[in-house]
Amino acid sequence: MYVKQLSESEEKARDKRFEKIKELQEKGICFGCYNFKTGDLFPDxxxxxxxxxxxxCQFERYPRATGQTIIVAREHYEDISEMPIELGIHILKISDAIIKLHKEILGAEKVYMCTICDGKRNHLHFQLFPRLKGEPIGYGNFVREEGIIMDYHKTAELYKNKLKGIMLY
Structure with a gap:
C-alpha cells in the first residue's frame, strides 16, 4: 500500500466529494449519516x-499519510463533547488495535490521532495518521497534501483478518 500524488481526474473526484459534503451541510444534512444510508460519499x-x-473503520481514499484510517461513529454525534463515554472507550480499544497493526504491518514509528468535527452538521469521527520511518515529526502530518491510496486491497484484507481475531469488547 502506498500513496501517490493525485492525477487531474482523481483531484476532480475528490473535489466532487468535498462539494457534495458542503452541499449537504448547507442543507443541514449530516454527511456521515447520509453516507451510512447511501454509501456514495465514502464507498467501501x-x-x-x-x-x-x-x-x-476504513482507510481514507485520499490520505495525507500512508494508512490514514477513519473511525466513524454509526450514531450521530456532532463532536466529541456529545460522545457517550462507552463509545469513547470502545473507540480507544479499536484505535489501540489498529495502531498496533499500523506499527506491525506498515512499520509506523508513531501514530497520531485526532478528531476535527467542525463546521455545519458534522459527524463524530477520529483519524489515525501513521508516521513512517524517515517522515517528519509533528503536527505537519495533519496538513500534508492529499494523495490517492494505491495497492491497498491486500493490506486491507490483512487488517480485516487480524482485527477479526481481536476481542474488542
Whole structure:
C-alpha cells in the first residue's frame, strides 16, 4: 500500500466529494449519516477494515499519510463533547488495535490521532495518521497534501483478518 500524488481526474473526484459534503451541510444534512444510508460519499471499495454496531473503520481514499484510517461513529454525534463515554472507550480499544497493526504491518514509528468535527452538521469521527520511518515529526502530518491510496486491497484484507481475531469488547 502506498500513496501517490493525485492525477487531474482523481483531484476532480475528490473535489466532487468535498462539494457534495458542503452541499449537504448547507442543507443541514449530516454527511456521515447520509453516507451510512447511501454509501456514495465514502464507498467501501475494500477500504473498510472493521465495523460493528457502534463504529466503522476504513482507510481514507485520499490520505495525507500512508494508512490514514477513519473511525466513524454509526450514531450521530456532532463532536466529541456529545460522545457517550462507552463509545469513547470502545473507540480507544479499536484505535489501540489498529495502531498496533499500523506499527506491525506498515512499520509506523508513531501514530497520531485526532478528531476535527467542525463546521455545519458534522459527524463524530477520529483519524489515525501513521508516521513512517524517515517522515517528519509533528503536527505537519495533519496538513500534508492529499494523495490517492494505491495497492491497498491486500493490506486491507490483512487488517480485516487480524482485527477479526481481536476481542474488542
Amino acid at each position: 471499495d475494500g477500504l473498510i477494515i472493521y465495523e460493528d454496531e457502534m463504529v466503522r
